[in-house]
Amino acid sequence: xxxxxxxxxxxxxxxxxTVAFNCTYSxxxxxxxxxxxxxxxxxxxxxxxxxxxxNEDGRFTAQLNxxxxxxxxxxxxxxxxxxATYLCVVNSAAGTASKLTFGTxxxxxxxx
Amino acid sequence: DVKVTQSSRYxxxxxxxxxxxxxVQDxxxxxxxxxxxxxxxxxxxxxxxxxxxxxxxxDIPEGYSVSREKKERFSLILESASTNxxxxxxxxxxRGGSNQPQHFGDGTRLSIL
Numbered sequence: 727x728x729x730x731x732x733x734x735x736x737x738x739x740x741x742x743x744t745v746a747f748n749c750t751y752s753x754x755x756x757x758x759x760x761x762x763x764x765x766x767x768x769x770x771x772x773x774x775x776x777x778x779x780x781n782e783d784g785r786f787t788a789q790l791n792x793x794x795x796x797x798x799x800x801x802x803x804x805x806x807x808x809x810a811t812y813l814c815v816v817n818s819a820a821g822t823a824s825k826l827t828f829g830t831x832x833x834x835x836x837x838x
Numbered sequence: 839d840v841k842v843t844q845s846s847r848y849x850x851x852x853x854x855x856x857x858x859x860x861x862v863q864d865x866x867x868x869x870x871x872x873x874x875x876x877x878x879x880x881x882x883x884x885x886x887x888x889x890x891x892x893x894x895x896x897d898i899p900e901g902y903s904v905s906r907e908k909k910e911r912f913s914l915i916l917e918s919a920s921t922n923x924x925x926x927x928x929x930x931x932x933r934g935g936s937n938q939p940q941h942f943g944d945g946t947r948l949s950i951l
Contacts, residue, residue, distance in 0.1 A: 770881070772939045830878065
C-alpha cells in the first residue's frame with residue numbers, strides 16, 4: 727500500500743463548480759498534513775496546511791479525519807486559474823528533519 | 839518570501855559524466871532536501887540534510903551523493919550519470935522541527951544522453 731494515495735483524476739469541472747479531493751495515508755503516527763499545488767512543468771507550491779479542526783483559506787477548505795486517516799480539500803467557486811495538480815502531503819518525521827511524503831497528485835481542469 | 843534557487847533550469851549531460859546540481863536558499867533554513875519527480879511516480883526523496891555537514895539517505899539514494907558545506911547550499915552529485923537518471927530534480931528547504939512545510943526551487947530538468 728502506498729504511504730499517501732490520491733485519485734489521479736483528471737477532474738474536469740466548469741467554472742463556478744465546487745470540487746473535492748480526498749487523500750488517504752497509511753502511517754497513523756503522521757503529525758502534519760499539507761496540500762500543495764503544482765502547475766504544469768513548475769515546482770510544487772504550498773497551498774495550505776491542514777489542521778485537526780479543519781481550516782479555511784478563502785475558497786479553499788481542508789479537513790483532516792485522523793480516525794479514518796484521510797485528508798480532503800474542497801474548492802468552491804472554481805476559477806480557470808485553479809487548473810493544476812493538487813498534491814496531498816504527509817509528514818513522516820525522521821529525527822529532527824521534517825520529512826514529507828507526497829502523493830502523486832490529483833489533476834484538476836476547470837473549463838469555461 | 840522564501841527563495842530557493844537551483845543553478846540550472848535545463849541541463850544535458852552524457853552517460854558516465856559526473857554531474858553537479860546546486861541549490862541555495864536565503865532563509866537560513868536548517869533542513870534541505872533533494873527530490874526527483876517522474877511521471878506517475880510523484881516526488882521521491884533522494885537525500886536530505888538537517889544541518890551543515892549532516893546528510894541522511896532518502897528513499898532512492900543509489901547513484902547519488904550530496905554535500906552540505908554551508909548552511910545555505912546543498913549540492914546533489916551524480917557520480918556517474920546514467921540514462922535512468924533523466925528526470926526533473928527539485929530542491930527544497932524548511933525550518934527546523936518536524937512539522938514544517940517545505941519550499942521548493944524551480945527545478946532542474948536533467949537529460950542524460
